[in-house]
Amino acid sequence: MRLVTVRIDGATRAGRVAGDEIVLLDAPDVRAVLAAGPVTSGSVPVGDSGGVMPLEGADLAPVVPAPDKIACVGLNYRDHAEETNNPLPKAPIYFAKYRRALTGPYDPIRLPPPEVSTKADWEVELAVVIGREVRNAGPDEALAAIAGFTVLNDVSIRDWQRRTTQMLAGKTFEGSTPVGPALVTADEIGDGRGLDVSCTVDGVTKQSSNTDQLVFGPAELVADLSTILTLDPGDIIATGTPSGVGHAREPQEWLWPGAVVRTAIEGVGEMVNTCVVG
C-alpha cells in the first residue's frame, strides 16, 4: 500500500495509490490515517471519501506534513563516516528538524539567500514513519511500530550546521527538506535493509549506496528512541545519509539555484526537486 498527502483547494487530503490514480481518503493527511489504526497492503483504517484523481501531476504535500517529531541520525552509514573521517558512532547521533523545514516531494528546495549562506548540500535518506505509539520497545515491538518507509532529502546548510557544536541550525531551514512521495507500508519493504539509495544533481550521480551500510538499522533506531520518549503515529525518523555529499568532495560542491535534485530509494520511490532561492 502506498499512501500520499495531496494538496487540494488550499487544504490537504490523504489518499491511497491505486494503479495510476489516487483514491482520496476520509482523513486530512497520512498522519491522521496512521493515528486511526494499522495500515497494510490489504487495509486502511479510514474509508474512501469518494474522490479519485490522477497520480501523475498531483500536487503532493510532504507525506506527513506536520509530524509530532522529526528525528534525524548523523553519520549512520559506514561509507559516509569514512568519507568525513569520523569513527563509526557507538550510539545513534540524533538531531531534530522542525515541521517548517519540510517541503513536498516535487516542490522546490528553498535555498537561503546568498548573504545568509551559499553552502546547501544534498543528503538522500531512507525515512521511517511510525505507525503506533511505542515506548521502551524491544526489537520486535520496534519493528512492528514501523508503518512504512519514505524518502527524505536532509538538505543541510553546512556553514550553519557547523556554526556551533549543535547541528540543528543548519538542518532546519524553512522549506529545505523534501519528504515523500509516498509512505510505502512495511509489509512491502521489510525491515528497510538491503535497499539501493541514490541522489543525482542535474543528472550526475552524487550518492549511490545501499541501506545495508546503515550502522543502526530502522528497528534499532525506533527501539533506542523509544527509551527516551514515546513515539507517535506519523513521527519521521531520517536514518542518515551515505557517502557522496558535496562538502566532503574535493573541491567541495554546493547546490545552486536551478539545480535539479533526484533522490531515490529502491522500492520506496523517487523525489524530484529544483533548487530556488528564498
Add this chain to the structure above:
Amino acid sequence: MRLVTVRIDGATRAGRVAGDEIVLLDAPDVRAVLAAGPVTSGSVPVGDSGGVMPLEGADLAPVVPAPDKIACVGLNYRDHAEETNNPLPKAPIYFAKYRRALTGPYDPIRLPPPEVSTKADWEVELAVVIGREVRNAGPDEALAAIAGFTVLNDVSIRDWQRRTTQMLAGKTFEGSTPVGPALVTADEIGDGRGLDVSCTVDGVTKQSSNTDQLVFGPAELVADLSTILTLDPGDIIATGTPSGVGHAREPQEWLWPGAVVRTAIEGVGEMVNTCVVG
C-alpha cells in the same frame, strides 16, 4: 496579564489570571489564544467561556502543551560558560526538545529508571513565548514578536546528553521538562533582561543569577532563529541556564526520587516539581 493552560475533565482550557482566580477562556490552550491575536495586560483576543475557578490548587498543564517548536540555547550565561570551562559562544547554540518532554509547573519531574540513567540535572531558564508569525526579523520586529515569558526547567540526562556530539537525546526525555506556571505578557516584563533567576533543590539554593548574564538576549535569539525559519505563535525558546548545575559541582550532584525542585524567575513565576522515577 497572566495566561495559563488548566486541565479540566481530561482536556485543557486556557485561562487568564484575575487576582486569586482563573477566568476560563474560549480556547483550549494558550497557543490557541496567541494564534487568535495579540495579548496585552489590557486585552485578550478570545472571549471568556463563562467559568471561573480558584488559582490555588488548579491542575496546570505546560503553559503551551503542544508548541510547534521548542528551541533551547546552550551555554548562554557568562557564569555557566565559565563553570563548564567553555569559551563564550560566538553564535547561539541551538538544540530542540519534543512536545512529550514537557510537563506541568507543579507536576512530577519524571526521572529515567536507574538502569537507563541516574544522572538527571536541573537547569532553570527564562523561556520566551512567541506571539506572532515572524521571519527574517530585525531587532524591533523580534522584540515585538515576543508575547511574553515563562519559566522552564531544562532537566538534562547528562550521560545521554554526552553520549554523542549532539545533545538532543539527553534533553528530551518524556515528562522531564516543567514549563509554566503562566505566560506573563511582555508589557509587564520588558525585554527579559535584569531578572533574578534561581533554582533550589530540597530548599538548598543551587542556581542564583540574573538574566543580565545572558550572552544572547531574548530579542537577539528571536531575530537569529527567524533567519532560519518562521517562528509561530506558542513557540517556546528556552534561553539557557546560569551556573550552579549539578554536573559542574565537585563532587557532582544529581536529582533523586523525592527531591523537590523549585525554579523561579523574578516577576515571571515559580514552579515546584517533585522528582519521581518512571
